[in-house]
Amino acid sequence: MLDDFITSQKIAYNIFKNSVSKGRLSHAYLIETRGYEKQLDFALAFAKYLLCPFYYTNNENCGSCTQCKRIDSGNFTEISIIQPDGQMIKKEQLDELQRKFSRKALESNKKIYIINEAEKMNSSAANSILKFLEEPEEGIIAIILVNNVNQLLETIVSRCQVISLNKSNEKSGDMYHRIASFLYNSSAKIDSFCEDENTKDYIQATFDFVSFYEKRGLDILLYMPKMWNLYFNDKIKLEMGLNIMLLLYKDMLTSKMFNRVDYLLDYKEEIEKLSISNPADILAHKINIITHAIDKIYRNVNINLIMDKLILDMEELK
Numbered sequence: 001m002l003d004d005f006i007t008s009q010k011i012a013y014n015i016f017k018n019s020v021s022k023g024r025l026s027h028a029y030l031i032e033t034r035g036y037e038k039q040l041d042f043a044l045a046f047a048k049y050l051l052c053p054f055y056y057t058n059n060e061n062c063g064s065c066t067q068c069k070r071i072d073s074g075n076f077t078e079i080s081i082i083q084p085d086g087q088m089i090k091k092e093q094l095d096e097l098q099r100k101f102s103r104k105a106l107e108s109n110k111k112i113y114i115i116n117e118a119e120k121m122n123s124s125a126a127n128s129i130l131k132f133l134e135e136p137e138e139g140i141i142a143i144i145l146v147n148n149v150n151q152l153l154e155t156i157v158s159r160c161q162v163i164s165l166n167k168s169n170e171k172s173g174d175m176y177h178r179i180a181s182f183l184y185n186s187s188a189k190i191d192s193f194c195e196d197e198n199t200k201d202y203i204q205a206t207f208d209f210v211s212f213y214e215k216r217g218l219d220i221l222l223y224m225p226k227m228w229n230l231y232f233n234d235k236i237k238l239e240m241g242l243n244i245m246l247l248l249y250k251d252m253l254t255s256k257m258f259n260r261v262d263y264l265l266d267y268k269e270e271i272e273k274l275s276i277s278n279p280a281d282i283l284a285h286k287i288n289i290i291t292h293a294i295d296k297i298y299r300n301v302n303i304n305l306i307m308d309k310l311i312l313d314m315e316e317l318k
Contacts, residue, residue: 002045009042012163016046025050027136030144030152030160035181035190039165040081040116043143047071047079047112050141080113084120087239087298091124098132101140114143117185119151122295126153133159147185150250175265179203182263183243205231206244207267214274218315221308228307238303239294246290253283282317289313 006013012031019025029046033039052068070076080100082093101111115121121129133142133156142160149157180193193199209227213220220227232241247263252275254260261268275283293310297303 002049005038005042005045008038009036009165012042012165015163016049020049025141026161027140028133028142028144028160030146030149030157030162032149032162032164033145033147033185034165035147035185035187036165037186037188039145039185040114042165043114043116043145044071046143047114050110050112051076051078078111080111082113082115084117087120087235088295089115089118089121089125091122091128094121094125094128094132098128101137110139110141112141112143114145116145118144118146119148119185121152123292126156130156130159145185148182151182175203175263178263178265179244179247182247183240202231202237202241203244203264206241206248207264207270210245210248211270211274213311213314214277217318218311220311224304224307229304232303235297235303238306239297242290242294242297246287246294249283249287249290252278253280253287256280256283285317286314 002013002016031039031043036042048068048071051071067076071079080097082089082097085093097113101113115129129142129144130153144152144156144160146152149162176194176199177190180190184190184193205227209220212223212227228241232238244264248267248271251261251264251267251271254262255268255272256275256278257280261271264271278286289310293306296306
């Protein structure tokens with residue numbers, strides 16, 4: 001029930017309750033989960049609040065009627081949950097959702113779809129859902145869950161009402177936790193990353209690699225085995241390394257434009273120096289190149305070729 005979250009997610013809870021009571025429902029909610037472990041439970045509780053016929057007719061929240069039980073079991077036709085297929089959310093999943101929701105609702109006046117871990121949408125899937133959001137149909141409500149809003153296309157974010165949840169783990173705002181909160185959506189994974197004795201080496205290796213490339217360009221290809229492949233030698237580690245690289249270039253951009261660093265706090269002075277040689281538009285293009293490289297990881301592309309292509313694409317910007 002939504003009331004289960006009245007304490008842990010008070011702000012989000014009040015936003016949802018008020019939007020319903022005042023008849024101001026958005027066609028799309030983007031929930032920034034920020035490592036909150038019960039993100040899907042929270043989204044489903046909101047969906048039940050919208051769909052259950054008894055929430056508005058008695059003083060006690062329902063949660064136990066036939067309809068609520070069918071939602072819990074995943075058998076209610078007017079609600080769909082999109083989860084990553086393996087490591088990614090694919091375009092085909094979003095295309096199937098749109099086909100399903102093109103049919104008339106039979107059991108409710110609303111249809112709701114939840115996209116869990118939306119940061120795992122590949123570029124094709126992101127463009128597909130963008131088209132769905134650009135032309136919202138009456139009675140269809142999107143609930144998009146993403147660990148950090150910066151992981152989604154700005155065009156998607158701009159079409160949603162953004163609501164941030166309280167973190168499961170508020171114990172630290174240091175560099176490791178900031179990076180981990182971007183990489184992962186569960187407190188267990190965040191803690192594991194922060195406590196892993198190799199984490200410092202992964203971050204340092206990524207910084208050293210980027211710093212070397214920014215200073216010496218294509219020479220980095222000669223040092224790829226020692227400076228990159230030694231640390232990021234499988235798909236899971238490569239994804240982590242590229243995401244850390246993505247945050248590093250984001251920090252260069254925010255340093256250049258707003259004189260701040262959001263993630264790699266311990267490297268603030270070095271990041272400021274690296275940002276000097278890159279115009280803002282070039283940094284934005286490099287961020288886009290890294291994002292496309294991450295998309296390729298689980299498409300059966302050789303991981304070494306991914307890195308070679310990334311460097312060559314960045315060189316073309318010169």
